[in-house]
Amino acid sequence: MEARTNFLQEMISEDIKKRRFNRSIRTRFPPEPNGYLHIGHAKAICLDFDLANEFDGTCNLRFDDTNPDTEDKAYVEGIINDLKWLGYEPEIICYASDYFDQLYAWAELLINDGLAYVDDQSSAQISEQRGGFGKPGVESPFRTRHSEENLKLFRQMRDGAFPEGHCVLRARIDMQHDNMQLRDPVMYRIRHASHYRTGDHWCIYPTYDWAHGQGDAIEGITHSLCTLEFSDNRDLYSWFLGKLPLSDQAPYQTEFARLELTHTVTSKRKLRDLIDNGVVSGWDDPRLPTLRALKKRGYPASSVRSFCKDIGAARTNSRHAIELLESYVRVKLNSVSQRRMAILKPVKLTITNWPDDENGDPLVEWREVINNPENELDGVRLVPFSGTLYIEEDDFKVNPPPKFFRLTPGAEVRLRSGYFITCNDYVENSSGELQEIYCTYDPDTAGGKAPDNRKVKATLHWVSAEHAVTGAVSLYDRLFTAEIPGEATGDVMDDLNHQSVETLSN
RNA sequence: UCGGGGAUGGUGUAAUUGGUAACACAACUGGUUCUGGUCCAGUCAUUGGGGGUUCGAGUCCUCCUCCCCGAACCA
Numbered sequence: 001m002e003a004r005t006n007f008l009q010e011m012i013s014e015d016i017k018k019r020r021f022n023r024s025i026r027t028r029f030p031p032e033p034n035g036y037l038h039i040g041h042a043k044a045i046c047l048d049f050d051l052a053n054e055f056d057g058t059c060n061l062r063f064d065d066t067n068p069d070t071e072d073k074a075y076v077e078g079i080i081n082d083l084k085w086l087g088y089e090p091e092i093i094c095y096a097s098d099y100f101d102q103l104y105a106w107a108e109l110l111i112n113d114g115l116a117y118v119d120d121q122s123s124a125q126i127s128e129q130r131g132g133f134g135k136p137g138v139e140s141p142f143r144t145r146h147s148e149e150n151l152k153l154f155r156q157m158r159d160g161a162f163p164e165g166h167c168v169l170r171a172r173i174d175m176q177h178d179n180m181q182l183r184d185p186v187m188y189r190i191r192h193a194s195h196y197r198t199g200d201h202w203c204i205y206p207t208y209d210w211a212h213g214q215g216d217a218i219e220g221i222t223h224s225l226c227t228l229e230f231s232d233n234r235d236l237y238s239w240f241l242g243k244l245p246l247s248d249q250a251p252y253q254t255e256f257a258r259l260e261l262t263h264t265v266t267s268k269r270k271l272r273d274l275i276d277n278g279v280v281s282g283w284d285d286p287r288l289p290t291l292r293a294l295k296k297r298g299y300p301a302s303s304v305r306s307f308c309k310d311i312g313a314a315r316t317n318s319r320h321a322i323e324l325l326e327s328y329v330r331v332k333l334n335s336v337s338q339r340r341m342a343i344l345k346p347v348k349l350t351i352t353n354w355p356d357d358e359n360g361d362p363l364v365e366w367r368e369v370i371n372n373p374e375n376e377l378d379g380v381r382l383v384p385f386s387g388t389l390y391i392e393e394d395d396f397k398v399n400p401p402p403k404f405f406r407l408t409p410g411a412e413v414r415l416r417s418g419y420f421i422t423c424n425d426y427v428e429n430s431s432g433e434l435q436e437i438y439c440t441y442d443p444d445t446a447g448g449k450a451p452d453n454r455k456v457k458a459t460l461h462w463v464s465a466e467h468a469v470t471g472a473v474s475l476y477d478r479l480f481t482a483e484i485p486g487e488a489t490g491d492v493m494d495d496l497n498h499q500s501v502e503t504l505s506n
Numbered sequence: 507u508c509g510g511g512g513a514u515g516g517u518g519u520a521a522u523u524g525g526u527a528a529c530a531c532a533a534c535u536g537g538u539u540c541u542g543g544u545c546c547a548g549u550c551a552u553u554g555g556g557g558g559u560u561c562g563a564g565u566c567c568u569c570c571u572c573c574c575c576g577a578a579c580c581a
Contacts (some may be wrong), residue, residue, distance in 0.1 A: 004520055004529080032581055067580065123579050132577050134508035170580050174519085178509045189579035208581045231510055232576050255511085257574095276521050310530075312519060317574050321517050324531045334544060341541095374544070404578095405542070416540060448540050459540045 006313040008047065011254065012055055012223060020221045021249050025057030028221050029083075030212070032064045033196075034073035035268040037082040039304070039325070039428065041291040043259040048225055049088045051316070061090035064209045065097050068195040076196075078283075082291040087301050092219075094212045097197045099218055103206050104158065106244055107169060107187060111150045111413045115243055116187060117143055118153040129175070130183050137175035137183045153211045157190055160203045162435055164190045169204075173239065181236045184290035185209055213237040213251070217244070221251040227258040228315065258384070259311070260319040262483040270485075270492055279496065280479070287479040287500050297476065303332040313464045323477065338371040338378055341416065341461040344473055344504050346390035347467065351421060354387030362387040364466070367447070369417040385418050388465040395460045398426065398436055405457035414459045420445040472505035 012025060031041065052059040056395060065071050080093065110116040119126060119142045131137035145153075154169055157163065166300045171189040177183055187210040216224045222239070235254045241250040258266075265271065266289055274280050275286070283290050286297035294304060307328040311320060342345040357363045365385045372378035396407040407413050412422040421439040429435050444451050448459070477500045479485075486492035 006519090030581095034581085064581065070580080101551090126575075126579080130577055132507080136508095137577085165579070170579095178510080183577085186579050189578085205579090207579075212581085227510070229575055230581085232580095234510090257512090310519080314519070316512055316519090318518060320519095321531065324518070327531060330543090339541075339543095356513085373539095373541080414540060418540095456540090458542080461541075500537085 002319075004312060006198060006393045007315070008051060008223075008225065008254065008256065009054065012051060015222070018056065023220055023222065023320075025052055025055040025223065025249060026059070026091075026219065026221045027052045027057065027223050027225060027346050028060040028062045028216065028219060029141050030062045030064045030096075030215075030226075031071060031079050032067070032070075033079060034067075034070040035075060035271065036078050036283045037086075037291045038271070039261060039264075039291070039294070040259045040266040042086060042291060042304055043308045043311070043313075044225070045083065045086060045088060046305055047256065047313055050309065051223070051225075058091035059088075060221070061093045062215060063093075063095045063097075064208065064212065064215075065095050065167070065195070065197065066206050066208060068191055068193040068205060071196060072409070073196045074439070078292070080352070085295055085301055086291060087305060092213075094219065095197060096206075096215050096396070097195060099211070099215055100198060100202060100206070100336075102218060103211060103214055107210070108151060109245075110153065110171065110187075110243060111154060112147055113243070114147055114172065116169055116171050117145050117150050118157065118167050119143075119170050119184075125255075126168070126170075126186075131175070131181065133180075139175045140170070140184070143172060143175075154188075157188065157204050158202070160192070162190055164192055166190060170312065171210075171236075172237075172238070177472060179232055179235050181209070181232045182239065185236060209236050210240065213241050213242070213253070216251040217241055217246050217248070223455060224251045224256055225239055228317070229258075230278050238303065248453050255315065256313040257315055259308075259315050261289065261322050261325065262319055263322045263478040263485070265267060265480070265485050265492055273493075274479075277493075280495075286474070286476045298333075299329050300332045300336070303328040306332075335374050336372075339373070340464055341369075341383070342471075343390045343392050343461065343463050343468075344475075345393040346463075346468075347393045347434055348397060349389045349391050349421075349439060349462070350426070351387045351389070351441045352438050353440045363468075367417050372424045383417070384464045384467040385415075385462075386464045386466055389415070389462045390465055390468060391415075391437070391460050391462050393434070395458075396423070396426075396434065398434075406460060407439075408456070412456055414445070414448045414456045415462045416459050418446075418462065419443070419448070420450060420456055428487070432485050470506050472503060475502045475504070476500065477502075 007288055015021060027047050029048045049059045065078055083404045107116060110138050121140060127141060129138045157167060168186045170186055173182045173184055183486050186207050188204045188206055190203060191205050192203050237253045280287055284292040284296045286293050308327050353365050366382040367385045368380045370380055371381050397404055398409065400408045407423050409423050412420055414420050419441040421441045423437060423439050425438040427435040477497060478502050479497055480495045481497045482495035485495045
């Protein structure tokens with residue numbers, strides 16, 4: 001795969017060339033601890049970390065924990081582990097809640113500068129006054145409160161004098177602005193809830209907009225990358241930073257398109273619904289696109305990383321075919337996986353001319369089998385071969401369709417690393433189900449090679465009946481039949497693939 | 507309705523920044539093969555539409571069309 005440059009790399013190169021920052025490149029990955037990471041986050045993570053690495057910078061992991069109602073410590077730990085599995089190590093692990101004191105102090109600063117005010121209206125009133133697309137908003141009657149009063153009220157908010165919803169702190173920007181984000185956005189709201197890190201120390205919590213850019217500035221972030229839906233927040237991001245006394249050049253925000261994949265969902269709400277409704281077994285169900293699920297399914301982290309690296313970044317909304325991700329997994333697995341033989345749906349196969357050993361029992365031969373045809377260094381293993389074997393039900397057909405190359409009555413095939421066998425007979429039960437297959441083997445084809453160089457059309461997997469170990473295997477398919485789940489009816493549940501898992505055991 | 511963003515094959519990303527559409531996935535043909543895997547070869551777009559500038563336009567100008575995001579005390 002060719003590594004192509006994306007617009008973010010060009011942008012950072014340009015900043016370096018123009019010496020936009022007096023410090024090294026610094027990025028951050030800012031998840032909210034209210035769910036686990038999925039493949040969409042993986043793209044953001046790879047972008048944040050790889051960009052930093054590429055330009056000799058660093059990347060922080062910062063938990064955006066400004067909403068005590070929905071966040072939890074368990075998610076923090078889960079996310080840290082998921083990130084580690086993906087193969088990245090943050091420069092530091094930090095939390096928006098680390099900055100609550102600084103944020104509070106800066107809020108008082110804005111109040112003193114007449115740039116923020118306490119609004120006693122309900123959220124419904126504020127929402128209504130915000131106006132709409134093309135309709136300017138109207139100013140709150142509390143917008144002209146004096147700084148001293150605002151400061152007094154804000155401190156009372158902090159000290160728990162008011163119930164939830166009684167008032168909020170708003171930035172004083174412009175109720176007529178075309179960008180709705182700048183119509184006096186809320187900076188603090190009252191929540192009498194305990195926070196998983198700060199406990200009951202605070203009863204006012206900063207909003208995303210008031211916390212995010214400030215956290216970036218505190219950490220010395222240079223490039224704050226996020227997804228497209230935050231585009232309109234960018235002006236607000238810059239506005240806040242422009243009003244604060246910062247010693248470094250302020251970071252700036254750039255957006256890229258989030259990763260969407262066919263036949264799956266990545267919204268936290270939809271994932272949660274699937275779990276809560278018992279459609280899947282949990283956050284790590286192998287049919288989910290969460291990192292812990294991919295891990296459980298056996299996806300190598302490196303293939304997830306190369307996938308993310310190669311899809312790059314752009315500002316175009318798009319949806320990648322899930323097959324592309326799968327192809328990265330296959331490429332990786334094909335090169336590193338040691339092969340083993342297992343029979344999922346067994347049918348008994350007896351070799352009628354197989355010899356006995358000196359005790360009169362069927363001879364057991366230990367055949368040498370290559371572990372990985374892609375890598376000689378993986379060596380070989382010995383596998384027991386005898387006169388009674390299991391082969392895959394699908395590998396035998398009494399009445400073969402055209403182009404069926406495997407075992408049929410009268411046909412000769414190879415048992416991988418074993419012998420050539422020819423089917424002479426088979427037995428079915430009264431209901432026509434296959435019971436057993438009878439074959440003869442050619443002793444001259446040991447190891448699967450014929451001395452006369454005759455070809456055989458198929459090579460079958462097998463397992464010695466006497467030595468076989470039982471087990472259970474789950475075969476997972478995609479969770480949704482539709483490319484875009486829910487596109488037709490609006491409900492993703494309507495597009496569920498009801499055969500997304502098949503568990504076989506014996 | 508207003509603001510912001512976007513449009514290159516079946517899918518997604520690229521195009522030395524105005525120089526003759528590349529790479530991957532998918533599909534289809536054929537070949538190889540001790541995994542119907544892998545591998546190899548081949549086929550598959552004149553860039554949303556119109557007009558313009560130019561020797562030359564996916565790249566510049568202009569008009570149009572369509573798509574996405576935004577009116578939480580969510581992030």
